[in-house]
Amino acid sequence: MSGTSFLLLMVIMDNVASISFEIRQFGPSTVELPSGEVRGLLVTFKDSHWTPVEVYRGLHYGSLGNEGSSFNTQWNKTMSANRWANVCPQVDIGGVNSLKDLLKVLPRVRVIRLYHRSNYTKDQMEDCLALNVFLPSRDWTDTTPFAVMVFVHGESYEIGTGNAYDGSVLASYGDVIVITINYRLGVLGFLNTGHSTAQGNQALMDILAVLQWVQDNIRAFNGDPNKVTLFGHGHGAALVNILTFSSLTEQGKYFQRAVIQSGSALSPWAVSYDAHSCAQWLARNVNCSSFTNDIEGLTKCLRSRSAQDLVNSSPAAPKYHSCMAPSPNPYGEIFRAPVEKLMKESRNTFTSIPVIFGVTSSEAYMYLKQKELTDGISEQRKSQIIRTFVLNNFQYNRQKIFDILYHQYTSWDTVQTEFTRRDNILQLLSDGLYVAPLVKMAQEHSLSTDTYFYAFTHATVSDTAQYHNWTSAVHGDELAYIFGAPLVEGVTPFSDKFTPQEKVISQTMMRYWTNFAKTGDPNKPDGELTFEQKLRSDPGWPKYNRSEQSFLHFGSNTTVSSHYRGKELSLWLDLIPKLNKPAKPNPDPREHELRDQNNMASFDEPHRLITNFKKIFPPHPPIPPPTLPPVPDTHYPNGDPTYSNPKTKREDPLEQIKPPAEERPEQQSGLSNSVPLSITVAIGCSLLFVNILLFSAVYYQRRRIQRLNREAIEQEQNDDNDFPDIGQKPQKENSASKEPPDRDSSVDPQSKPNIQSNPLYTVISKTPCDLAQESSHESLSTLSCASSGVNQKNAVNHKSGVVPALPRDCPVIQKDNIPNSKYAANSSLSKEKMNNVRNSTTTHDTITVV
Template sequence: MWPGMQRNRLVPVCGTCCSSGPGAPLWIWMFCCGLALIRGQSYYPTVNTHYGKLRGVRVPLPSEILGPVDQYLGVPYAAPPVGEKRFLPPEPPSSWSGIKNATHFAPVCPQNIHNAVPEIMMPIWFTFNLDIVATYIQDQNEDCLYLNIYVPTEDDIRDTGAKPVMVYIHGGSYMEGTGNMIDGSVLASYGNVIVITLNFRVGVLGFLSTGDQAAKGNYGLLDQIQALRWISENIGYFGGDSNRITVFGSGIGASCVSLLTLSHHSEGLFHRAIIQSGSALSSWAVNYQPVKYTRLLAEKVGCNVLDTMDMVHCLRKKNARELVEQDIQPARYHVAFGPVIDGDVIPDDPEILMEQGEFLNYDIMLGVNQGEGLRFVENVVDSEDGVSGNDFDFSVSDFVDSLYGYPEGKDTLRETIKFMYTDWADRDNPETRRKTLVALFTDHQWVEPSVVTADLHARYGSPTYFYAFYHHCQSLMKPAWSDAFMLCMLGSVWKSAEHEWNKGHKQKLTRENVSHSGPVRN
């Protein structure tokens, strides 16, 4: 059984403590829930680790059916990647004497949420609430490699041994985000699992690469691997089972999880992966032109671009704020700073690694939502009038031109896509055109990469589960006509516990629904 499914649902659902609607995203619900939880904190548990003792805080949840959760916040899992350690793999943290206070979040990794990337590369819930998001990332520091641990305190009578562990990799666009935005308390208590969130280096500081030994890149992925190493070594002290660790994430977080399953550096550090709305095969999962953007950054801050060693030495001397605030715009549907094929952490093209069976040691659950492609068509879609024929043709042409650099065959490709994504029984209906245009982007950016990933994983008989989420949710962050996308799913998954529990609510992802999806091949 997958962790968190002990009580007829894959993940917990709790109600509103804010005025947000049922489609509100994960972080809003957890923020509101967190406000309700801070009342009545009085017990401060301590726990040993390999590096020293930690003092956490026991937090009661605002629901009679949920037990309290011990929170250990701001736990260092790596040494500060500062000074000469910038643009290098993380190192283990130093030990400490006495008891370290772990009752407050640590700073987040340096980032810039304004003009960092094209809006189409950022989650809708992120861009819709930039002012609120900004409050979560005000405290920034390069010394940011910390994790947060949420431990349930009431044992499930069906599982009284060491608890399964779920490690959440936050999304974004590789340029922003923090594990601090996700409160794992409700999931931990309801699912009787230990939930862990973490910060990792993002953007320039997390993924800059010169394409050679001067700066190999993938520091953000290596941070995640170091966090998993710390968890594997220490989770037993918190009552967790190091042999039942599941890594999960959505969007860019899902791409990270997918890449972690392909890296030999991750071997033995986790056992299951949940890959939601993303894959290592998505066009934005891997940066295939890292040197181009690194040189552009170096030019902007006045560093030598002719010698990579000199360039990296110069970039290490620059203030982190100066680096992250540079406006480096990637090609459409791609990223400027993200994971790279370095021959080590990612030894080859992800699809080649999948074909070679590199990820067969993991059980994998993955899936998509029907309306994921909304983000890519917002600028041409009119919520009232649908999409005109001219706008449809332009969107398809722009899509082909942005993704396929070779000129040969472009005309044929454009016409083929138009033919395949035209509902010929209702070809003149602008609302139908709107629906098929969203389907085009959903299929290309999410469905096809996820289906191929699932097929390659299942090909060798490895346990592989695939879901498709179709529920039509209501949210201020999307037009009323649009179909389900990630915030719809996460909005109900991570809600606060104060709302009346309605077991019949259609938004809930239940064990029955998961069983209906069935394995791809088992």
């Protein structure tokens, strides 16, 4: 830059330093919306070179509605959009916790920023879905449509509001429409019970409803619906990133560019650690745990609690993770799968629009206490923080990963002090929680379309006084420069103490951001350069890719660099992912534990370890949702701050927790019952087949035993004198063996118990008469036993395998009654045959008992 140009630039900066603005009660013009006229406020600047801005506050884009309320679809008079809308229910930082208490757990700068934003969160209401429009004023003859920039705030998923961000300076300087929004937070924005009627991600649906409102209404503000840039910071950046993967955004239908600052969908905190467990812990915190598996009862119980009770009872997630946050839902379309899986899809908004990615040098400063930032940290404290980080973020080879991180983030080229260890820990947490996930996302995006990357490292001078021996940009520092706070005094929620150098940085960043909103290229403005722009010599912002990895560095000077933190990122993107995998199937978890893992004193906040965060109730089976419209109509076709349409009203998050819709009961019953019914039928058929096989085997074996016994009896009858060595000696006739059938049936104390009536007895043991009777059924004539008075001692002795002779009182099948051929066969039985009979009888015993 020449000396003359430099002097002219300094004159401009001197004028900029004196700029301030004032707000008039009403603007000079109105905006005609489909349902009526709306009038906003007018913001003017003392410097005549700055364009006035019309501000329309509290325009409702959706309504949670109230039962029994009546709403008008139109109004006859001009509505005044001069008041901020109520913010969504959240923890009141300014009223509940004192600054002294917050300083015990958070850095001073973080507490001050939250406190400034809390001034805009005092008026809370569930019906909070509103936005604010910052519109540059133009001569009525200029009809060129404005590019639109929609900002998604992101202090956390629990707190925040778009009302706190004044877009007047950015709109005036960049000649774009700026929109800030409110969306549901915490429990009301992300509750996911695992049931089809409580799928979570309400906040994502709110942002999508904002984009639909823009498509329907922005032309009334002379905005271009085909030049919409969605930009978010921190948790808001993660929401923007997730929406780029949503099938509902239809490849750039709702927004055509995106800026993702200091956060991404791959960060550990970006997605709920375990949405169902978080819902269970919430139920316990508000005394609704008895309804955990009863969705209707849970709905009634939660509705009986106030919104403030719910947001104040949100459970704490494991450290470095989130609880009430976006969660993948296979039955939904807004966020239907894990981010890693969505990144592999080739057709979505993410792969079809240009994106700017960016980080600051110390993103994770809020994870350290003010005392640790001021005084540094000890060796023991460093070990505690790294051990907790490793345990909560990795599953395998934890001790190896700990050793690598501890070694990598140690300053070996200088003396180890409390401050060097502090800086090492800040870099480790920043790289692991913010930088590495965002760089991985940028590298993936660069494979498809234009990608730009920046690193903001300038520490605001007025903020560095809050630290000792440390000058580094922290999470959120760049927002003040993007919204133009250094140029104009009183831009909320930022400080008003900036140096002349910081004013230059702010102008440079606003030019890049608004150029990108207009053309998709931060280097190309839309139209001719102004005189002031010609004086500037902004470096060209190169595109980012995997090989060169060029990026823009916003520091004391704006320069082009490459391979941001390349050495450290190679560790996070290459080595650690390889270590965080099992070396074999079904590994033993004990092999991957940290050394001395059961020592809770060796961890930071041990109550927030993942080992202590488990489901407290058994989950109920998930139920597929009914067929629903892809995008619920949650927007208004107008900008009335008080308008609500009963036909398109937005259900509140608790109202959405209801039994499955009854529109298609046959579909639900079929889906839920078909699988169990199929399993039952398959098991029944298998058991039937097995029973048939067993019955056939038993029946065949029994017939075989009967045949062998029959042959043995016949042989005994006809050839009892030929084989004296295989049976009992023939019994002599006596009077006892020929007692008449009607003799006294009293039980002899010396005799064995009568067990013939037992069904098992008929299988295990048969009397000789029975055997003879069975044999006679297959002979030419049918014979019967004379009486049942056969002594038990004549029964077949199965233990020994001996077959007794036929008793005298039982009719004998004579040789004359049997055909000669059969008699010949029976008479030819050998001694070996009789041994087979013994063996068969023993086999019979074994099979029958089993």
